[in-house]
Each structure stands twice: as C-alpha cells, then as structure tokens.
Amino acid sequence: MDTRSSPITLRIERVRDALRASGTHAALVPSADPHLSEYLPERWQGRQWLSGFSGSMGTLVVTLERAAVFADSRYWSQAERELAGTGVDLVKIPTGAATHYIEWIAEQLQPGQALAVDGQVLGLALAQQLRAAMLRAGIKLRTDVDVVESAWEGRAGLPAAAIYEHLPPHAAVSRADKLAQVRAGMAAKGASHHFISTVDDVAWLLNLRGADVDYNPVFLAHLLLDAHSATLFVGAGKLPAELQARLAADGVGLADYAQAPQALAALPAEAVLLLDPKRVTLGLREAAPDQVRVVESINPSTLAKSRKTAAEAGFVREAMAQDGAAMCEFYAWFEAAQARGERITEITIDEKLTAERVKRPGFVGLSFPTIAGFNSNGAMPHYRATPESHAEIRGDGLLLIDSGAQYLGGTTDITRVWPIGQVNAAQKRDYTLVLKGMINLSRAVFPRGTLSPMLDALARVPMWEHGLDFGHGTGHGVGYFMNVHEGPQSISKAVPDANMAMEPGMITSNEPGVYRPGQWGVRIENLILNVPHDTPEQGQFGEMLRFETLTLCPIDTRCIDLSLMRSDEIAWLNDYHADVRQRLSPLLAGDALAWLQLRTQAI
Numbered sequence: 001m002d003t004r005s006s007p008i009t010l011r012i013e014r015v016r017d018a019l020r021a022s023g024t025h026a027a028l029v030p031s032a033d034p035h036l037s038e039y040l041p042e043r044w045q046g047r048q049w050l051s052g053f054s055g056s057m058g059t060l061v062v063t064l065e066r067a068a069v070f071a072d073s074r075y076w077s078q079a080e081r082e083l084a085g086t087g088v089d090l091v092k093i094p095t096g097a098a099t100h101y102i103e104w105i106a107e108q109l110q111p112g113q114a115l116a117v118d119g120q121v122l123g124l125a126l127a128q129q130l131r132a133a134m135l136r137a138g139i140k141l142r143t144d145v146d147v148v149e150s151a152w153e154g155r156a157g158l159p160a161a162a163i164y165e166h167l168p169p170h171a172a173v174s175r176a177d178k179l180a181q182v183r184a185g186m187a188a189k190g191a192s193h194h195f196i197s198t199v200d201d202v203a204w205l206l207n208l209r210g211a212d213v214d215y216n217p218v219f220l221a222h223l224l225l226d227a228h229s230a231t232l233f234v235g236a237g238k239l240p241a242e243l244q245a246r247l248a249a250d251g252v253g254l255a256d257y258a259q260a261p262q263a264l265a266a267l268p269a270e271a272v273l274l275l276d277p278k279r280v281t282l283g284l285r286e287a288a289p290d291q292v293r294v295v296e297s298i299n300p301s302t303l304a305k306s307r308k309t310a311a312e313a314g315f316v317r318e319a320m321a322q323d324g325a326a327m328c329e330f331y332a333w334f335e336a337a338q339a340r341g342e343r344i345t346e347i348t349i350d351e352k353l354t355a356e357r358v359k360r361p362g363f364v365g366l367s368f369p370t371i372a373g374f375n376s377n378g379a380m381p382h383y384r385a386t387p388e389s390h391a392e393i394r395g396d397g398l399l400l401i402d403s404g405a406q407y408l409g410g411t412t413d414i415t416r417v418w419p420i421g422q423v424n425a426a427q428k429r430d431y432t433l434v435l436k437g438m439i440n441l442s443r444a445v446f447p448r449g450t451l452s453p454m455l456d457a458l459a460r461v462p463m464w465e466h467g468l469d470f471g472h473g474t475g476h477g478v479g480y481f482m483n484v485h486e487g488p489q490s491i492s493k494a495v496p497d498a499n500m501a502m503e504p505g506m507i508t509s510n511e512p513g514v515y516r517p518g519q520w521g522v523r524i525e526n527l528i529l530n531v532p533h534d535t536p537e538q539g540q541f542g543e544m545l546r547f548e549t550l551t552l553c554p555i556d557t558r559c560i561d562l563s564l565m566r567s568d569e570i571a572w573l574n575d576y577h578a579d580v581r582q583r584l585s586p587l588l589a590g591d592a593l594a595w596l597q598l599r600t601q602a603i
Helices: 007-022 046-051 073-083 100-108 124-137 147-151 175-188 199-206 241-249 257-265 282-287 300-306 310-340 346-358 375-379 425-442 452-464 567-587 590-599
Strands: 026-029 059-063 067-071 089-092 114-116 140-142 193-196 221-225 230-234 252-256 272-275 293-296 363-366 371-374 397-403 405-407 414-420 445-447 475-477 486-491 507-510 513-516 520-523 526-533 544-549
Touching: 007 026, 007 046, 007 059, 007 147, 026 046, 026 100, 026 147, 046 059, 046 067, 046 147, 059 100, 067 073, 067 100, 073 089, 089 100, 100 124, 124 140, 124 282, 175 193, 175 199, 175 221, 175 300, 193 199, 199 221, 199 300, 221 257, 230 257, 241 252, 252 257, 257 282, 300 486, 310 346, 310 405, 310 414, 310 526, 310 567, 310 590, 346 363, 346 371, 346 397, 371 375, 375 397, 375 513, 375 520, 397 425, 397 520, 414 520, 425 452, 425 507, 425 513, 425 520, 425 526, 425 544, 425 567, 452 475, 452 486, 486 507, 567 590
Parallel strands: 026 114, 067 089, 114 140, 193 272, 230 252, 272 293
Antiparallel strands: 026 059, 059 067, 193 221, 221 230, 363 405, 371 397, 397 414, 445 544, 475 486, 475 507, 507 526, 513 520, 526 544
C-alpha cells in the first residue's frame, strides 16, 4: 500500500488539519462512546475508521508528525497486519487497561502545546489521570475538541433499533424491586440523585433490552434517579406506547437522549449526586452545577446485576444445556463432514454453528462474533475470519472455536480446541497444560469476599511450571441475557480493588490459554458460578465459596498428554463429562447423541 495515498493516511491528515485549525498538537481517540461501552455503535468507531485497526480495544494517538495505536497482546498480530502500510505505528502494551499512551504523549509534545480529546467519550477516572499527567508535563488538555467529527464526513447517526421488555419468567426480579435496591444503595451513600450512563446497567435496572450495539442486547440511554422518580433519556420513537405506560407505572418517565446534560445542569444546589467515575464521562460530570456535591462510587446496579439470583441461575443452567446441545449437533455434523471429505472453512464453521444455535428455544442472537481459528489463526485470541481472509480446515493441526449466544435466560461463552488430522507432541503438551490450568481454577475453594484477581494464579501455575503464560485475563464477568463481558469481578492480573470481591451468584469465565504466533493457539473456556461451599469449619472461619461449572460441552480428550495429568485431574474431567452426558442426552438424538456419548467416554 502506498502510504501517501491510502485511505487511512488521508484520514489521519484530516485529523492533523483539525488539530491545526483548533490550535492543538495531538489528538487522543479512545475506543469509547458517551456510555464508555466496550462494543461501540458505528457512530463512535472513530479509532477504527481513522486507523484501520478493527480490534475491540485499542487507543489511537495522532500528533502532527506521528500516529500510533496502542494495543495489548490479544491484538498484536491483527494490528500488525491491519496497520501495515498505513503510516500508523503499533505500540505494544501489556494489558488492555494499560495507559502507556499517556507517557507517549508527554514525550511527543513540548511544554505549552495542547492535547485534544473529546470529553464526551473520555471517562471521568481516566480524565483525572490524564489531566494530572499533562499538568506535570506542562501540556494543555482540551476536552472541547472532537477531531473525529471534523475528519469523518458521512459519520453515522444514532442507532434507531426498537427497545423491548425482558419479561417474566426470565426477568426474575421486577423493575420496581430493582429500583428499590438501587435507591437503597443511593441512600447508603447519602445521595439524593444518581446518574447512570452504562447501557447494561440501564437495561438491567429497567428490565429492558435493545439492539443498538451488535451482540449485546442493549440500547443507548442515560438514567437519572431521585428518591421517588426516574428519567430515561433515550432516542425518540424507540419505545412503544404500551411499554412507556408500564414504565410510567413504575415511576420512570422519558426524555430525549440529548437532554441528559441539561437535566444534570438543572439539579438543585442542595442535591447530592452519586456518580461512578469509571462509568461516566468527563463531559457529563462537568454538566452538573458546581454547587452540587458529587459522591464518586461504583454504581449500585453494577454490583447488583453481577450477583445472579437463584431463579436467574436456574434459567442460566437451562440456557447452557440448550447451548451445549447446539454445540453437539454442530460437532457431530463437523466430524461427519470431515470424514466425507467435504470442504470446510472457518467461515463454514461460523455459519453452521450459528444455524444450530438459532434452532434452540429462547435463542435471541450471538453474544460476540464467533472465533474459528485453525492453526496460526488460533494464535490470535481475537481473530475473526472474513470472506476475504480465512483458512480451510484441512491437513494437520488444532482448530480453536470460541463462540457464544444470547438466550432469554442467559448469556453463553465457550471455547474448545479440536484435533484436525495428526496432532504433534508439542501441541498436546500445550493443550494439556491449558486444561490443567482450567481444572485447577474450576476446583478452587476460597473465602467469600476474596478479590477476584487473587485467583488468577491458580489457572496459570500449571503453565508457569513449564515456562508458559498468556497475555489476557483468565476470566471476565458475564451478564444475564446481557453483555458477555461485565464487571466488577475480573480473574486477571488487574490491580484489585474492593469492588472485585467474589460474591455468591457471580458468573465468570475460566479461559486460560497458550498462543504460539504463526503456529497454533489453545484456549479452553467454561463459565463458572460462585456458589456456597460447606466445610466443617464454616462457622469459625467464615463463609466459603466454590465454583459450579455451568458450561456443558465435551472437552476433547484426543489432545491430552496423559503423562502430564494427575489422577485427581483425570477424575475431575471424567466427572465433568458424566454430568455433560447426563444433562445433554435428553436434548439430543441420532448422530448428535452418538457423538456426545463418544466424546464423553471416561479416560
């Protein structure tokens, strides 16, 4: 690609024109929208549009001389490929939460120069960190300049998908009860008002769902609560009249999406406003009057929605069984098609697996783009096959499939690795060590309130003992017919805080991996539920928790190097397979049932 005439180069130059016009010298373009979402509506995919890097996380910085994308190891191979020839550099960072770009900006700019960033998509907590760093470097921070808007002709507008209600029995807790729960959290913080911007919090709290963001059943909205009423700021025409009436009966009124800043500005001087600094933007925080006292604390809804009720957990188990049955139907077809010599590609896998899920009761959609990566493609944790670039499944090696779905009763996320042709000793070693790590975490028992990052090493120790590691976290929280990634818990190398305490009802992924660029990748993933664990010493040493494995799908045993497995690990795997066989058999027949019985045989 000629860097002088590539579309990306031309777009970056338009950003530089906007910098010169505004008297600024660098632009920070985060992967964010006014709700600080992980998955973004098209309108706020400015980082991707400007740089060409399509990973779900990353930060773009453009100066008058240089441009760079900052991305963690999940995206390095992808970013190197997508940024090649664009003139945009890749800066490798250790984790998605790392803020190395702040130091980079301070090195690139001179004292007295100015950094531009759109305050409407800049998180409050990040803004505080960025402002302090720029102050130390003598650099001005301008949050009133949106270079994306200046550079992006034909930028998409707001999404207009309809909003619908998540209904009983799957909506197991009423809207009124959830509002009362959040108001109790407000009162505990001494707040008279509470502003919520995160779209999954809003959707959970009001038992509403939408389709404004791919793969996540959410909609763009803000919510302002006081002790007796609530205002939902949402696009016009998105809610039918009957649903508006049911909201009104619970004290929830509607206002136009764009009116949220004005509503904050109109708060009375004596108001005490609860805001979550990690989940609200600087622009919205600055809309509140100076006289209003602001309490910065985690959204009560974020904590509440992470703790699934017993009824919700029951529906999740049903969704997992349906999802596991769909997987069995797919894998039975896949192995038979292979035996017949049919041509199968990574695209075929995505299509066929999705088709099986569509048939299951309660299916709504996928929970993220299916990752089907054969051999070297599996070494890219967030790989996605496209019609223009994908592999055919033939020859020898490992096939990694990471997929999931949204059901009315839960959200699924599962990764399995399957042998294609002959699997060599090195591949079996990697597979077995990853499996040992997954089993080790699955069997953990720990005190209630343990900070989730403290559990991360349990999945890594079997790999560390052999000199292996992986760059992503071991586990993320998972929503209830909601975002496949949610907090506050994170089993990872993240710096822990008190809000990451493990509580009963939390659902988290368990997905250690090993990735060898250009060769193969291994990741084995189940979802696990925090449940009470009874011990003889329960009363003296406090409440203990353990994990219940929710995901139901065979783990391939042909890739295991049994010489590396202990007897207790083999027993765990055999017990898991016995449970999978028992719970999925009633949902299957014919070839799929035969496949399930074959792949769950004890070893």
